[in-house]
């Protein structure tokens with residue numbers, strides 16, 4: 001029996017308790033959440049970034065063209081441009097399979113261009129089957145850089161589109177861009193709608209960004225410091241704001257390039273659009289994630305501390321301030337209401353980290369006493385480094401400590417009581433990254449069970465986010481992930497459904513309860529797995545399952561009128577090692593299988609089919 005005394009009030013649960021953690025890992029940003037369809041739009045890829053890259057990665061030239069870096073460049077942070085010979089053309093292949101366009105939808109093309117005389121650009125969209133839209137003419141009118149635009153309306157749907165820019169006379173091109181008109185909430189320089197909607201549907205309390213290892217690895221120097229045009233830089237917010245054509249490309253810890261088109265302004269705007277608290281992470285001048293080095297450069301540390309103060313001014317400062325003014329220029333005069341900031345990520349050198357963290361915190365709280373400055377406890381959930389970090393956090397009376405753990409489902413089930421014994425007078429806890437090692441139902445269930453322990457301890461655990469959030473199925477470097485996608489579809493995992501359930505049902509208070517008796521063991525899940533639908537009305541006859549393109553995968557009869565079930569896929573299934581395994585092969589089973597590597601090829605749409613005449 002479970003006994004609940006409604007008169008006893010437990011801990012208050014903050015509305016912000018469950019959130020999301022976005023990191024550009026698994027190509028989650030460019031070719032993912034950031035809606036830009038052109039890859040390497042500014043010809044900035046280099047072999048130093050990644051051995052497979054050149055300045056013409058994702059481009060093919062017909063005729064003559066050279067990538068040029070000279071005084072005629074667009075600006076100091078966008079150094080390369082393409083010099084295209086008269087009568088030549090250049091074609092971009094987009095990300096993964098190509099450029100995704102949908103029949104009837106609008107796509108906005110833009111390019112920075114200049115030509116010695118006037119020239120006409122012909123811009124077209126096509127795939128191997130021919131044109132995907134009517135080609136557009138763009139007149140380049142001057143010998144100085146200017147931005148030119150055109151709009152396409154797609155006449156077919158394709159995930160393998162190509163964008164071609166051809167020129168009659170010689171022309172220089174940079175920042176060749178194609179955006180779907182339908183970005184999330186129609187924001188300019190916006191986000192891919194289905195991916196943003198999946199996050200929005202969670203109703204997250206906060207968005208932690210931009211990393212992760214992305215933040216505290218690589219050079220801590222600025223793009224142009226030491227005249228080296230630093231690549232492989234840690235994520236530094238000033239690189240990512242202002243007009244997109246002035247944001248220098250970077251190669252990141254996860255081995256590929258970031259355009260920074262999705263930058264700090266876009267993160268703040270997205271958090272605001274979905275009603276979530278923004279929670280940025282800045283580097284603490286300790287290089288983590290296996291590299292474990294402290295950066296000993298006092299001037300650089302001071303610069304990063306000042307950058308962090310400037311970040312707060314960018315988020316909250318008046319429009320008359322330098323950085324608040326930039327925010328206003330970018331389109332958001334009102335503040336973003338930043339209240340929490342994290343310094344450092346998973347730091348493995350507690351003493352070196354604390355020597356730097358305390359300087360950040362002192363400077364931040366001197367200027368912005370209301371800011372909560374979040375520290376961390378390193379990469380492990382226990383051990384000497386963890387204990388040392390926690391002791392330092394307690395001694396320094398830190399507001400909140402970020403803990404990360406990636407463990408087995410068993411660990412999550414066995415550690416439900418982890419926070420029952422945490423010191424109530426010490427720092428609060430932010431579980432900034434956690435996952436139980438898989439995307440199966442069993443993992444989701446173990447995480448759900450664990451989250452009841454987080455919630456029971458809502459007086460100590462203030463924030464929690466599953467990690468990582470996104471994976472592009474063609475570039476998976478970390479799995480499991482909460483939401484998966486390719487060029488034309490996205491799908492949430494079992495873990496996503498668990499997060500959605502908790503985030504959409506955040507209670508006000510914990511109601512203390514006690515349980516007696518021995519719960520019976522759950523039987524292992526075996527047998528039929530299928531799709532069941534309940535007929536609510538006599539007007540409906542069948543249930544139809546289609547894929548994303550509307551092709552019927554099956555139609556099943558309701559066995560009677562209203563108040564009847566229909567079942568599909570009722571073949572033989574078993575759970576082995578936490579995966580659903582198909583043990584008999586019928587078309588129906590193949591369609592609805594979960595846990596199999598091919599399951600996500602199906603984007604299923606279930607429709608009730610009306611009886612004729614009703």
Ligand code: AHR
Nearest residue numbers: 212213214345346467468
């Ligand atoms: O979430 C993936 C990685 O796991 C993060 O970048 C890092 O913080 C952790 O090690």
